[in-house]
Amino acid sequence: MMPIETVTQAAEKCGVAIEPVAPFRLQCLGDEDCRKIHNATLEVLDQTGIFVPSDRATEIFADHGARVNKQDHRVFLSPAMIEKAMSTIPEQIRVPGRERSRDYIVGGDSLGFINFGTTVFINDLVTGERRKSTTADVAQATRVLDALSSIEILITVLSCTEKSPLTETMHATAAMLANTTKPVEAVPPTANLIPKMALMGEAAVGRDVFRRNPFFFTGVCVVSPLQLVDECSEVLMASVEHNFVTSVLSMCLAGGTSPIHLAGTVVQHNAEVLSGLILGQLLKPGAPMIYSSSTTSMDMLFGTAAVGSVEGAILNAALSRMGRYYHIPVRVSGG
Numbered sequence: 429m430m431p432i433e434t435v436t437q438a439a440e441k442c443g444v445a446i447e448p449v450a451p452f453r454l455q456c457l458g459d460e461d462c463r464k465i466h467n468a469t470l471e472v473l474d475q476t477g478i479f480v481p482s483d484r485a486t487e488i489f490a491d492h493g494a495r496v497n498k499q500d501h502r503v504f505l506s507p508a509m510i511e512k513a514m515s516t517i518p519e520q521i522r523v524p525g526r527e528r529s530r531d532y533i534v535g536g537d538s539l540g541f542i543n544f545g546t547t548v549f550i551n552d553l554v555t556g557e558r559r560k561s562t563t564a565d566v567a568q569a570t571r572v573l574d575a576l577s578s579i580e581i582l583i584t585v586l587s588c589t590e591k592s593p594l595t596e597t598m599h600a601t602a603a604m605l606a607n608t609t610k611p612v613e614a615v616p617p618t619a620n621l622i623p624k625m626a627l628m629g630e631a632a633v634g635r636d637v638f639r640r641n642p643f644f645f646t647g648v649c650v651v652s653p654l655q656l657v658d659e660c661s662e663v664l665m666a667s668v669e670h671n672f673v674t675s676v677l678s679m680c681l682a683g684g685t686s687p688i689h690l691a692g693t694v695v696q697h698n699a700e701v702l703s704g705l706i707l708g709q710l711l712k713p714g715a716p717m718i719y720s721s722s723t724t725s726m727d728m729l730f731g732t733a734a735v736g737s738v739e740g741a742i743l744n745a746a747l748s749r750m751g752r753y754y755h756i757p758v759r760v761s762g763g
Contacts (some may be wrong), residue, residue, distance in 0.1 A: 456745035462753040465694055465746075470507045472699040477504040478654050485661040485707055492710045503656075505706065513706040513713075517756045521716035523581055523673050524643040526633060527609040532580040534718060535757035540580035542613065542759065543573055546600075548587045561586035566603040574608035581645060583613040597621060598628070601644075605632055613645040613675065617659055622646070622666035639671075647675045647720070650700040652685035661707060668708045668715045675759060676704035677720035681733055682743065684726035690739060694746050697723045705756075719751035721760040735761070 457465070477495075480486050480503045490496045492513075495504040520535035532540055550561045569585045588599040598621060601614045605628065616622060629638040646667035648660045660676075667674045678700040680686035686693040701719055708715050724733055724740030734740060744760040751758030 455749070456742070457749040457753075459753075462750060465691070465698060465750060466753070468695045469698045469702060470510060472654070472695060473505040473510060473703065474507060475504070476654065476699075477502040478656050478699070478703045479503075480656045480661060480703075482656075482658050482661045485656065485665065488665075488707060488710050503703075505703070510702065510706060513709040514702065514754055514756070516709045516713040517705060517717055517754070518714060519755045519757075521673060521718070521757050523611045523645055524641045525609050525611045526605070526643050528641065530610045532611055534759070541578055541762075542581040542583055543579055543585050544761070545583040545585045546587055546615070547585065548589055550586060560589040562590050563588040563599050563603050566600050567607050570604045570607040574610060579610070581611045581613060582608055583647065584615070593617075598624060601625060602628060605629075611643060611645050611673075613647050615647040615649070616663055619662035619666040622663065622670055622672070625672075626670050642671050645673045645675065647677060648704065650676065650678045650704055652678060652680045652700060653696060654700060654703075656700075656703050656707065660704060664704055664708055665711055668712050668717075671715075673716045673718065674708055675718040675720045676701050676708070677722055677759075679722040679724070679733065680743075681724065681726040682739060683728060684731070686723075690743055690746070693723060693743060694750070697721060697743075697747060698750055716757075718757045718759050719747075719754065720758070721747040723747060724761070 479501055480489065481501045486496055486503060489503045493506065493509050520533055523532045523534055525531050548561060549558055550565050551558055565586050566584065566588055570582060573579050573582050582604060584600045584604060588596045591599045597614060597616045601612065604612050614625060616625065625644050629642065629644060646663065648664045650660050651657045664674055664676065678697045680693050680697045682688055682690060682693040686696045705717050705719065708717050721744055723743050724735055725737050727734040748758050748760045
């Protein structure tokens with residue numbers, strides 16, 4: 429393995445700054461760059477605002493001083509309000525597993541991995557045929573991920589396509605829960621599934637044990653551009669109220685749902701994720717939350733997400749830096 433000093437010297441010749449500390453890290457943005465992005469984000473949230481159709485979420489924002497245009501369902505957040513809410517997010521959080529020995533600490537200098545998800549097709553392991561994935565596939569994939577020492581947290585890698593879309597998340601979560609004791613991230617489409625997830629956890633380990641150690645990790649996704657839709661805000665609020673770790677993610681597509689210039693996409697992504705984080709902190713200051721990203725560029729030929737693109741790598745390196753700038757836990761896509 430090449431010594432870190434050699435890597436650092438080679439990178440400096442190419443104009444890339446590397447901090448030779450553990451863990452190995454690319455410093456994509458300097459402090460001044462972060463300040464510029466932060467200030468631009470404040471302007472977006474204060475002047476353009478965010479679309480919030482949920483009456484309850486709107487009331488929470490308004491009760492804490494946000495300006496609200498009820499006719500357009502638009503909420504405007506002041507810089508002071510943003511700064512205060514962001515200051516209550518814990519710098520490090522424990523993502524609990526079903527067994528405490530498999531808990532994972534996110535934040536600070538910790539570096540870990542979560543699998544990518546969620547897909548709806550699989551190549552059959554016996555026939556090689558490309559087919560829709562099933563609950564049995566979810567269970568099998570979960571056992572593999574449970575055995576991989578490099579994976580700290582699991583997200584549903586495959587869909588239970590034979591189940592109803594309304595209950596698919598619950599079937600997938602149950603299949604994962606039966607096949608791993610690592611932390612499990614679920615992405616429920618509606619808020620009413622959060623209490624059902626809690627009941628599932630209580631059935632697995634007992635009510636008192638689960639309430640002391642709620643081992644579900646909820647992912648919610650803001651819709652670009654600048655829309656904190658019900659599927660995000662309502663699930664987010666239910667997750668926070670059940671003391672689940674909550675990840676707020678955006679998947680801006682540069683040149684499609686966000687500016688084609690990468691700096692503009694970073695600003696938009698930052699505004700979207702901050703809006704969700706702030707809602708959670710207004711509801712419950714100190715709630716464990718994670719700044720997350722699957723942002724990338726749009727493939728202009730096919731109109732799809734260019735996952736794994738060079739632009740995606742640059743964007744996620746920048747967004748990881750923004751999370752560290754705020755001193756909060758971060759999870760980004762690695763492509």
